[in-house]
Amino acid sequence: MYIVTAQEMRAMEEHMFHEIGISALVLMENAGRAIAEEAAQFSHRGNTRGSERGFRWLIIVGKGNNGGDGLVSARHLAEMGFGVEILYAVHPDQLRGEAAIQRDIIKKLGITTSLYSNEESNAQEPQWSRWDGIIDALLGTGTSGEPREPYASIIRQANASDLPIVSADIPSGLNADTGEIPGTCIKAALTVALSYCKRGVMIYPGSEAAGEIVVRSIGIPADLARSMGVKTYQLDEATLSRRFGISFPLNRKSDTHKGTYGHVLVAAGSSSMSGAGLLSAKAALRGGSGLVSWAVPEQLAVKLMGLIPEVMIRGIADAGDGQWSGTTAKALIDAAEGKKAVIIGPGLGRWNGDSEWLLELWENVTIPVVVDADALNMMAEDRLATPWPRRSAATVLTPHPGEMARLCGMSTEQVQRDRIGVASSYASQHHVVVVLKGAHSIVASPDGEIYVNTTGNPGMSTGGTGDVLAGIIGSLLGQGMETTQAAALGVYWHGLTGDRAASARNSVASLIASDIIDFL
Ligand SMILES: NC(=O)C1=CN([C@@H]2O[C@H](COP(=O)(O)OP(=O)(O)OC[C@H]3O[C@@H](n4cnc5c(N)ncnc54)[C@H](O)[C@@H]3O)[C@@H](O)[C@H]2O)[C@@H](O)CC1
Ligand SMILES: [K+]
DSSP states (O other), X not given: OXXXXXXXXXXXXXXXXXXXXXXXXXXXXHHHHHHHHHHHHHHTSXXXXXXXXXXXXXXXXXXXXXXXXXXXXXXHHHHTTOEEEEEESSOGGGOOHHHHHHHHHHHHHTOOEEEBOSSSSSSBOOOGGGOSEEEXXXXXXXXXXXXXXXXXXXXXXXXXXXXXXXXXXXXXXXXXXXXXXXXXXXXXXXXXXXXXXXXXXXXXXXXXHHOEEEEEOOSSOTTHHHHTTOOEEEESHHHHHHHHXXXXXXXXXXXXXXXXXXXXXXXXXXXXXXXXXXXXXXXXXXTTOSEEEEEEEHHHHHHHTXXXXXXXXXXXXOSSSSOGGGOOHHHHHHHHTTOSEEEEOTTOOOOTTHHHHHXXXXXXXXXXXXXXXXXXXXXXXXXXXXXXXXOSSOEEEOOOHHHHHHHHTSOHHHHHXXXXXXXHHHHHHHTSEEEEOSSSXXXXXXTSOEEEEXXXXXXXXXXXXXXXXXXXXXXXXXXXXXXXXXXXXXXXXXXXXXXXXXXXXXXXXXXXXXXXXXXX
């Protein structure tokens, strides 16, 4: 449930050593055994390779503790009856501490080892076809920068071998904190995360390199992370239940009426982009709101009457063109009166002076607000110069990486290189909840809580799904849900529904935003 950084992991290990008295050797033993057990299970999964002569594992070993874990796993796999051979990336004399102890044990047990070399030296280049699977114990959380030689060559050759790879802790080459791949990286079929999932395996491209992930306990208590102040969580049903007491299907008390579930105002859509507003308003309804009002420029309002019978259309005086450019912020502030939450942004369009228009709303709407799409770009343009004041009520920003980049004055690539870091520092600096969209959306709260979503699929990369998400989160806020909770549940539910819709259609590619609304 917790996701940790390399530094948090080190602090917890230190705590185990010095405060609890469990030695590094014990943790390494547990780690290696867990990796061996998972690798053994993996080799029994109907994988025909090696079935006649028994499955043979090649363990590729680096010089740090990750390598030590690999050496322990080799010993356990050999005991289980697997063919086992060790390939050292560096001369085994270079191993230190617990890893060196494991090296000596391996030697005394007589397990075959060799030293990697791609040069013409006395060491040998591996013949990958002799093995059926690889245990990757080259580099773990102690990695910095791109893998140096000979690690880089081993990684490239292991990937090219086409053998299934089980990675110890993280795929070697991955940045454990950001999910970045600075150089080359193991492409694992399975990653055995030790104690906790590291951030990097939860974020693309890291999560793609990690393949399937299993988290194995190695003797560090599961709740140590909490007492050490870790606030990053995998956003799944277990987290929703433990952190917020939410479980699916979402229930309602029996004795309630529409007033119980809040009245939200959706300010979205214009004559050229009315669909965005339609999707947000419908999603707010399906999100469970008691009442939904949809505010649009007056000229457009006439055309929308009756389009969604459950939604009340509220026309805002415009210049006769159905565009927001002719409206006043004051009129929208009045429309927000008596509502429980506002969703603003999808399909608004842009015009001269739009930032001032939005700032007036920002300052004078005293209920929770979800800011999305065009409204985020209005903010970005103005806020970079002068930060906007802190709102008294809840604020949720739902940028995609491009919008996040504009808000922060950086490039999209910079945002994607450190999704958690960027979302979380923006949230705490500006006192807002940030939902950074994209594969594994991030929810970051101003007080440092971070949730990394586990639902959703690439079919959701299509126009309108963001409008749906804004509608759902706004609906939950309008129902009185706490800000971070509403954002986290909204993100998880949106992804889950996208997954259900895709499986009902038996297609990820043909998923459209309306499908998500239909399946909420
Ligand atoms: N989580 C836990 O409680 C435990 C973690 N253990 C393992 O320990 C690992 C961390 O061990 P270490 O801190 O020794 O670090 P690593 O084993 O990740 O590797 C560090 C070594 O690699 C070298 N190195 C760093 N970056 C490199 C690069 N780019 N190219 C080539 N060489 C590079 C360093 O000089 C250092 O010697 C974890 O990933 C895990 O596998 C276990 O041993 C048991 C306990
Ligand atoms: K590894």
